[in-house]
Amino acid sequence: MATELGAESFALDLEVLIGEYENKLAEADTEEVKKRVSELLEACKAMNGKSLAELLTIVDTGAFNNIISAYCMKAMQDLDKSEEECEKVLEKLNELYNYDADSVVVPMLTVETEEDGE
Numbered sequence: 685m686a687t688e689l690g691a692e693s694f695a696l697d698l699e700v701l702i703g704e705y706e707n708k709l710a711e712a713d714t715e716e717v718k719k720r721v722s723e724l725l726e727a728c729k730a731m732n733g734k735s736l737a738e739l740l741t742i743v744d745t746g747a748f749n750n751i752i753s754a755y756c757m758k759a760m761q762d763l764d765k766s767e768e769e770c771e772k773v774l775e776k777l778n779e780l781y782n783y784d785a786d787s788v789v790v791p792m793l794t795v796e797t798e799e800d801g802e
Contacts, residue, residue, distance in 0.1 A: 697732070698728045698732040699732065702725065702729060702732060705721055705724050705725040706725065709722060749777075749781045752777065753774055753777055756773060756774065756777060760773060
């Protein structure tokens, strides 16, 4: 039987990613690249070892929602979607933003148990 895992069950291990960004930072040849890689590196360091519940708390903010909406709108405009299509997608995003992040993401996180293989 598949077992649902709670958000507290996960701890983010970003050490490999941190190492990659540190290497990229050492190789960066422009200030613009150094700035962007430094920002990504600091974000990874800030989230390293945090639980999924903590990550979901950060993601479940108005500022994050605005960022997602802006990227979504830009992608739709680049794909020449109609204004009506863009509005429908943004309305759907707004509905999703009103869900508790834990209730949307965590049910998708399951682990197959030995009983499932039988």
